[in-house]
Structure formats: C-alpha cells, structure tokens
Amino acid sequence: MAVRTFVGGIHPAQCKFTCDAETVAAPVPARVTVPVGPSWVGYKVLAPRGTEVKVGQKLADNEGFMCVPTHSPVSGKVVDAKPYRAHTGLEFLGITIESDGKQELCEGIGPVGDLDSISPEDIRRIIREAGMLGMGGAEFPTHVKLSLPQGVKVDTVVVNGGECEPYLTSDHKLMVERAARVVHGTSIVMRSVGVKKAVIGVEDNKPDAVAALTEAACKWQGIDVMPLKSSYPQGYEKAIIKATLGREVPPGALPFSVGVVVVNVATAAAISDRFETGMPLMKRLVTVSGSAVAKPSTVEAYIGTYASELVGLCGGIKGDLGKVIFGGPMMGVAAPGLDFPITKGTSGIVLLGRQEALFWKEMPCIRCGRCNEVCPMFLEPSEIHKYALAEDMAKAEKLFAADCMECGCCSYVCPSKRPLVQSIKLAKQYALARRKK
Ligand code: SF4
Numbered sequence: 001m002a003v004r005t006f007v008g009g010i011h012p013a014q015c016k017f018t019c020d021a022e023t024v025a026a027p028v029p030a031r032v033t034v035p036v037g038p039s040w041v042g043y044k045v046l047a048p049r050g051t052e053v054k055v056g057q058k059l060a061d062n063e064g065f066m067c068v069p070t071h072s073p074v075s076g077k078v079v080d081a082k083p084y085r086a087h088t089g090l091e092f093l094g095i096t097i098e099s100d101g102k103q104e105l106c107e108g109i110g111p112v113g114d115l116d117s118i119s120p121e122d123i124r125r126i127i128r129e130a131g132m133l134g135m136g137g138a139e140f141p142t143h144v145k146l147s148l149p150q151g152v153k154v155d156t157v158v159v160n161g162g163e164c165e166p167y168l169t170s171d172h173k174l175m176v177e178r179a180a181r182v183v184h185g186t187s188i189v190m191r192s193v194g195v196k197k198a199v200i201g202v203e204d205n206k207p208d209a210v211a212a213l214t215e216a217a218c219k220w221q222g223i224d225v226m227p228l229k230s231s232y233p234q235g236y237e238k239a240i241i242k243a244t245l246g247r248e249v250p251p252g253a254l255p256f257s258v259g260v261v262v263v264n265v266a267t268a269a270a271i272s273d274r275f276e277t278g279m280p281l282m283k284r285l286v287t288v289s290g291s292a293v294a295k296p297s298t299v300e301a302y303i304g305t306y307a308s309e310l311v312g313l314c315g316g317i318k319g320d321l322g323k324v325i326f327g328g329p330m331m332g333v334a335a336p337g338l339d340f341p342i343t344k345g346t347s348g349i350v351l352l353g354r355q356e357a358l359f360w361k362e363m364p365c366i367r368c369g370r371c372n373e374v375c376p377m378f379l380e381p382s383e384i385h386k387y388a389l390a391e392d393m394a395k396a397e398k399l400f401a402a403d404c405m406e407c408g409c410c411s412y413v414c415p416s417k418r419p420l421v422q423s424i425k426l427a428k429q430y431a432l433a434r435r436k437k
Pocket residue numbers: 374375376377378379380381403404405406407408409410411420421424
C-alpha cells in the first residue's frame with residue numbers, strides 16, 4: 001500500500017544526527033528563568049521575589065481563557081520576577097529561581113484516580129491547571145484546543161508524530177522511549193473531546209517509533225498508528241490531517257471544521273504524565289544539534305534552563321559558530337545567542353557553523369514557478385512576495401497571504417534565493433491585524 005502524504009512540500013537534507021545517541025537527563029540547574037505565558041499580559045505573580053518555592057508550585061496564573069499557569073521546575077528561592085527579552089526578541093515575564101538542589105515536591109501533587117469517573121470538562125480543567133501548551137512549537141493552550149465551540153462535534157483525534165524539521169529528533173526519541181505514555185495521553189485526549197478514534201501519524205523514516213507505538217497501541221481500542229511519507233512540512237496540522245484522513249481544512253478554518261482535533265506527541269505524553277504522576281508541565285525533551293555542537297544529543301531538560309547550559313552538556317560549541325536557532329532550521333527562530341531560557345515549546349536548539357549560515361545573494365525572479373509547485377497551501381508565493389515588497393498589502397491579502405503556514409518551502413526551492421517567506425510573513429501579519437480590527 002502506498003504511504004500517505006499531503007500535496008506539495010520538499011525533501012530537505014535530514015541531518016538527524018541525534019536519532020541513535022542516548023538521551024541525556026539534564027542535572028537540576030542551579031538557576032532557571034521560567035517564562036510566564038503564552039503572553040504574560042494580565043498574569044498575576046503568585047511567588048514574588050524572596051518566596052521559597054517547591055517543585056510543581058504555581059508561580060503565576062491568569063484566569064483568562066487563553067491562559068495557563070506556570071509552575072516551578074525546581075525547589076529553591078525566587079530571586080527575580082521581571083520582564084526579560086526572550087530569544088524571539090519579544091518581551092516576556094520571567095521568574096528566576098535559584099535552586100536549593102533538594103527538589104522538594106509541592107504538597108498536593110499526585111496522580112488522578114479512575115479516568116472513567118472524570119467528566120470531559122474536568123479533564124480539560126486538569127490539563128489547564130497543569131500548564132499544558134502545544135509542545136510542537138506553537139505553544140497554543142491545549143485546554144483551548146480541546147474546548148470545542150457550542151454545537152461542534154469531532155470524530156477523530158490526530159496525534160502529530162511528523163517531526164519533519166531537519167535536525168530535530170526530540171519527538172522521535174519520545175515516541176521510541178515513551179510510546180506507552182504517548183498512547184495513554186492520546187486516550188485521555190479522546191475522552192476529553194468525546195471521540196472513539198485516534199490516528200497517530202508518524203513519518204516512515206522513523207520505523208522504530210512506528211513499531212514502538214504500534215505495540216503500545218494494541219492494548220487500547222480505537223488508536224491506530226499510521227506511517228506517513230517522509231516529507232516537509234508533514235508535521236503541520238493541516239498537512240497531517242490531509243495525510244492521515246484525506247480531509248482538507250478550508251482556508252482560514254480550524255481542524256474542528258473537518259471533525260478533527262490535533263495534538264502533538266509530546267503534549268500527549270505530558271498529559272499522561274500529569275494523570276499518572278501528578279506532575280505539571282515542567283520538563284521536556286530538547287534536541288541539541290548542528291555542525292557547531294561537539295556532541296549532538298537529545299536532552300531531557302527543565303523548562304527555564306538556559307540554552308548555554310544544554311549546549312555545555314553536549315560538549316559545548318565546536319568550531320566557528322554561525323547561527324543559533326531555537327527550533328528547527330525551517331520554522332525555528334534565529335536567536336542572538338545562547339543566554340536564553342528554553343520554553344515549553346522549545347523542541348530543539350540548533351547551532352550552525354559559519355559556512356552553513358552564510359547568506360545567499362538575492363537575484364531577480366526568473367518565473368520558474370517552483371515556489372508555487374511546493375506550496376502545501378496552494379498559494380502563489382512569488383506574487384504575494386511581489387505585492388508585499390510593493391507594500392500593496394491589500395493585493396497580497398487577496399492572494400490569501402493569511403493562509404501561509406510559514407513553512408519556508410518556497411524560499412528553500414527558489415533558485416534566485418528570494419526572501420519569499422519573510423515578505424509573506426509581513427503580508428500575513430498585516431492581513432491578520434486588519435481582520436482583528
Ligand atoms: S507561501 Fe507560505 S505556506 Fe506556501 S510554501 Fe511559502 S511559506 Fe510555505
């Protein structure tokens with residue numbers, strides 16, 4: 001049977017150097033700066049400077065629907081609670097804790113009892129209280145994703161094990177090493193949205209993950225594991241829905257419009273951890289890789305650990321460092337250095353050597369059409385780019401710039417090295433801001 005996939009996309013060099021390296025458990029860091037948010041506006045700090053905190057204690061919360069609390073990953077003393085500039089360049093509220101190394105647990109942390117006796121509303125409340133955000137990078141609050149609008153019903157949960165970005169292997173390692181947790185978390189998500197069917201989509205370049213998940217899933221009813229063709233951006237929500245179920249999410253619509261809820265494999269495993277052990281989201285697997293890392297590895301790290309510490313655990317910097325990327329090289333964010341804490345959505349830290357990070361000289365468009373061919377959203381990147389450069393955002397918007405998923409496939413294949421995704425991002429921001437108005 002042909003392996004399933006979506007339309008468009010590219011096949012960049014995989015560079016997945018950390019698939020076979022053993023996962024490293026990071027030691028308890030001496031200091032963490034835990035980011036509050038997704039956006040910190042309106043958050044109330046519950047542990048101001050000078051507070052002694054324990055592992056799992058709530059540090060900040062906001063009752064807004066789109067908000068989740070932040071918890072302490074270490075026991076120790078809060079030494080600062082102030083805005084800091086994150087790796088993205090945006091300002092966030094960060095709570096800095098100096099660890100006492102004791103890792104004393106906060107009172108009240110414990111497993112959830114019999115799942116069958118808990119209502120879907122309570123499951124979503126527990127997920128919110130555990131600070132769950134999308135761990136694939138988007139950091140969208142999970143309880144919001146699972147709270148369907150009035151009257152909307154879904155029939156399938158799609159669990160995203162695509163991990164199509166070059167270099168990144170944290171989801172791959174998780175699926176192999178913690179397959180039972182991924183499947184258990186999937187069953188909790190199914191119950192929270194009232195469905196009997198789930199599909200875990202995994203690229204076929206991870207046969208060990210497919211095997212581990214298939215074995216774990218056979219103990220559960222209604223959970224299938226589906227190998228997908230290895231192609232970028234297979235891990236994008238709309239692409240994996242098309243690949244697994246053959247359904248197309250219309251432009252501007254969300255997955256529930258075609259009866260689907262999508263969660264990432266790491267989020268599913270973190271939900272299982274919360275129900276089995278009581279632990280809120282305070283740790284995650286991070287790929288530390290790239291030609292400028294001495295010993296590329298996957299690290300199990302505490303949220304709020306500084307990237308410099310994780311790179312140090314992996315042997316430090318090798319050769320001339322050209323670029324630091326939080327996330328993968330296609331959709332990640334270039335950071336001005338390593339002195340930034342990791343967040344719940346940091347799946348990788350990629351360090352490229354100076355030669356790899358060189359900028360190419362931009363040339364005129366030769367109208368080859370390659371950018372159109374690879375766009376998974378069926379957009380016309382060269383045309384949107386043209387209007388964005390001319391600051392004619394209204395025309396760019398008419399060409400559905402807002403539907404761009406910022407995958408970068410168009411820029412990747414462009415022989416003239418035109419900065420297509422950068423200008424399309426601008427047009428998209430303009431379109432979204434206009435819609436909000
Ligand atoms: S236009 Fe957007 S969605 Fe299409 S290939 Fe370019 S970055 Fe990806």
